[in-house]
Amino acid sequence: MKSEPSCYSIDDLARDGVEPWDGVRNYQARNLMRDDMQVGDIAFFYHSNAKEIGIVGLMTIASAAYPDPTQFDKQEDHYDPKSTKENPRWLLVDVKFKQKFTDIIPLAVLKNDPAFADMALTQKGMRLSVQPVKEKHYKKIMKMVGQS
């Protein structure tokens, strides 16, 4: 799951503990949260659009998907006038801080490693903010950070 650290970083999550992952306004990403996530699942926290781009830590999914309240709030950047409370368009999940890696796993490292050639994150033009992660990629990354 991607976030721009200038907006919300792993350190922010470490401080907050649990946080609603709001602002997702892409149907594919929404569907992944709705259909493919379960409470207790582990997710990577990815920093995009930053000085250091890459995977910075782990979190756990702490809720099922539910309507993102920011879509109803005119003051919010992610306000969606076409969404209604009766039929909300956008969902979010709560995420819980699990761990910050000692060192970031840079995107460039993943792109240069053939083991990650079939990872969604390393595909050209990939901008999906919520992506599925294969078990083998998860395991490899945990090895890289010294946990296996």
Next chain:
DNA sequence: GCCAACGTTGGC
């Protein structure tokens, strides 16, 4: 700051 890639919008 640039720009390629992608998603969405809206006219027809």
Next chain:
DNA sequence: GCCAACGTTGGC
């Protein structure tokens, strides 16, 4: 339903 125009994402 097509597709050009536009807006956004996000690496570099």
